[in-house]
Amino acid sequence: MCGRWQCSFQLQPIEWMKGKVIGSGSFGNVHLAMDQATGSLFVAKSATSESGIFSLKNEANILENLDSPYIIKCIGKDFSLAKNGEKKHTLFLEYMAGGSLSDVAEKFGGTLDERVIHLYTREIVVGLRYLHQNGIVHSDLKCKNVLLGLSGNIKLADFGAAKKIYDGKKNVKTWMRSWDSCLGGTPLWMAPEVLRNEGLDFSSDIWSLGCTVIEMATGKPGWHIDRSNPMDEILKISRGDKVPHFPLGFSKEGIDFLEKCLQTDPRKRWTSQELLHHPFVDVRPGIVFSRKASDAFSPSSVLDVGSYDSYDSSDDECLEGSTPFPGRLKKMAARNVSEKDFQSSGDWITVRKR
Template identity: 40%
Template sequence: MENRGLQWIRGPCIGKGSYGTVTLATSRSNGQIFAVKSVNSKFAGSCAVGSLENEIQTLKSLTCPYIVRYLGDDWTHGTQRNLHMEYVAGGTLADLAAESELDEHVIRHYTRCILQALLYIHSKGIIHCDIKGKNVLVDPTGTVKLADFGAARRVSGEAVGGSRGTPLWMAPEVVRLEAQSPESDVWSLGCTVIEMITGKPPWTVEDHPAAATMLLIGSGDRLPEFPDRLSELGKDFLHKCLRRRAGERLTASQLLNHPFISDVRIKNPSPRSVLDMINFSLQESRDADGSDYGDEEVSFDSVSNFSSSENNRVNSARERIRRLATDREIDWDRDGWEVVRLSTVIVESGKEEATRDGEEGERIGLEYFNASFGGEGSREGNVSFSVLMVKDFGLE
């Protein structure tokens, strides 16, 4: 039965899998942009629809900043099953690693985000079963989010049998069809760290037939090759993830305390405001075959469904933001901050006095104090202020 609770317009295709598509969409009611994963039950078969249903039910139960957010689900045209998710605009971690060499500080930060997601789902008795770069999405602010829960399974203290996931990221016990457990996700995480460094799968398959590679993973005594450029601390972290015996691997909680993760310092933090985001643009693309599975297809390259006056307002607002925004990346960590410390303001019978630490008697912006705290009407006493950091951008 088709659910018309959420009216939306399907936009361009941004991804395709073996049995479905992911497209951009926009809500008719509020203009919100989100992503829609769709499977056509008429062509994909029951297994594909079952996988999407599993993902829908799993995501419904999860609320974590490191996991892609569930927004809703519905049917369209009677055969099209849709999962509505938040749109994460930065693409996949696999694509990012393949396109450029990631700095180890960035890799450590991304690994920490994935571990936070694993800690959360494992505490709820859920194992992801398919951790890899393709299933981790990169937010433009620098956070990564775990996605694609189609293979996820629920466990109740015991490991479950069977095999789900992508072979080259599978733990040995999963390849052997023995068990799948939270420890299996930890092995896959180690493989994903290697993928982040090399931009390639953790195992080299060119030298071996596929069957021989699977035999090597499942029954051999080797580990994936550790990248040379990885630090000794990073290699120790991998050793804690990639133990062939599942019981010897550290848990997500324990790995979060490993120095490779616990000492991480984000080099490029989230933008402080929209004014930092001038270089960010929504990546727009079209489905190559122009196929449409939703209610209505619309091009995000234009806003032709708006009136001319609405178009003018959108363009005007966009231009005003562009003029205000900086056209260069801000390094929030470099030197050049001026520390202004308004430590104590004393208000006594209309007498106002403010001092900067180490500069006795200097007055600092008392009119702003008055505006915030009622000026002469303020009660007597001391008011402590936090450190105010003022950035000197060299703009005279």
């Protein structure tokens, strides 16, 4: 019997045209591509380095059994040898013309209106619930890794750092520390316990969700980092009991939602299932935020944004056999670290419409 992964690959392009490079990262390049049989557009994400190949393989393994309208779809893969004998791995992924939420916010003044954040957040939570029900932790949730369709639909993307911590057969608690010794993710969005290398759980994504909501509202990470010494600030986040700065002027429903996500004790964070019933993301008729009537409103969808926007994986890339994140913090502290070291991770990179 054919599984979903194999069946979905029957739809992968057999003859396809590679367009211009629309993005690049430490792992390789991303091309806009066209299926010559149908004329449809998709994204070809390729890697030749060992670290890039490892990340693409992990993304393929994670996506192979997933089927949700809130998760980016992988339509195929091509793992082959180049003419010079070099290994080349390519993933074929659906093209989301709206781009990332980070890019969308930039095009609309740097931030999003709370009513739009409410719509987007609900779909992100639905996507997280689906992942968690399937035993998967995304590990790198942020605006750069949330993509928007032209109709305003949201999809989670960039699963290069994702982990499957539960397969339905083993108790999740016994799997919390079973992930390999490396950690992916972006420090300013990572839960404190993950920064301390204490374990990975579904609640780690909930912390990142709170940080992502703050990012949508402010256009910046929730932490105000001292650019002169970012390493020291990151260490304080991992060891302290503080939470990111909440957006000014946010509704009481929005503040309460953030408080449910940004608990330093992971056991106190709400689950994705619980958050779906929170008033901040409730879509029932009559739900109104306690906001000023004069507050501005932004569109709930974006037409012809035409760009992806995500980070390259130069510093936070997940490598086989690499040291856990605390060890990498020490290494990075030994050199001259800039703020960009803490705002770059994952595989999805900047994609610009040409």
